[in-house]
Amino acid sequence: MKTPHTVERALHKLWRRARARLARPTAAPDTPAPHLALGARGERLAADLLERAGYRLVAANFKLPVGRNLRGAVVHAEIDLVAYEGATLCFVEVKTRRSDRFAAPEANVDLRKQRQITRAARAYRRAFGLASAAYRYDVVSLVLPDGEGGGREEEDRPRAALLRNFWTDAKFRKRRWLD
Numbered sequence: 001m002k003t004p005h006t007v008e009r010a011l012h013k014l015w016r017r018a019r020a021r022l023a024r025p026t027a028a029p030d031t032p033a034p035h036l037a038l039g040a041r042g043e044r045l046a047a048d049l050l051e052r053a054g055y056r057l058v059a060a061n062f063k064l065p066v067g068r069n070l071r072g073a074v075v076h077a078e079i080d081l082v083a084y085e086g087a088t089l090c091f092v093e094v095k096t097r098r099s100d101r102f103a104a105p106e107a108n109v110d111l112r113k114q115r116q117i118t119r120a121a122r123a124y125r126r127a128f129g130l131a132s133a134a135y136r137y138d139v140v141s142l143v144l145p146d147g148e149g150g151g152r153e154e155e156d157r158p159r160a161a162l163l164r165n166f167w168t169d170a171k172f173r174k175r176r177w178l179d
Helices: 004-022 034-052 111-127
Strands: 056-068 074-085 088-097 135-143 159-167
Touching (some): 034 056, 034 088, 056 111
Parallel strands (some): 088 135
Antiparallel strands (some): 074 088
């Protein structure tokens, strides 16, 4: 017959084993998650690409509240890079992926993301008194393979594309019906 003390010890031992089995290995607090590190690397490479293309960078990771969702929570939008190309203000979204096997990185700049960036860009222009300045929305698409392309050189080489004027905000303007 088991005593309450041995049952308690057995349960405690079982709990320790389960907790050890389910515990995820934790990274050092300074080490970001792999997808965040990839995104940060992509943004640095995109900034270099834009500067080489003649852009003048003025802001990076510009984040601001742009409204509320259906539940009433504040929605924040982030503009990855803000730059000037000549006199044109450019709001640049950077998309970085390890592979374009299933879809190109720019395919993830969907209508929802475009709407968020458009709202953030409107707020940015309003905040800095640039409402009448010429502007556009660009996308930098980066594919940074991890070197496991099976030895095929074209799959192991990083690729970058600058897509100017990827969308316009005309599709987000409210339409007014004539009487």
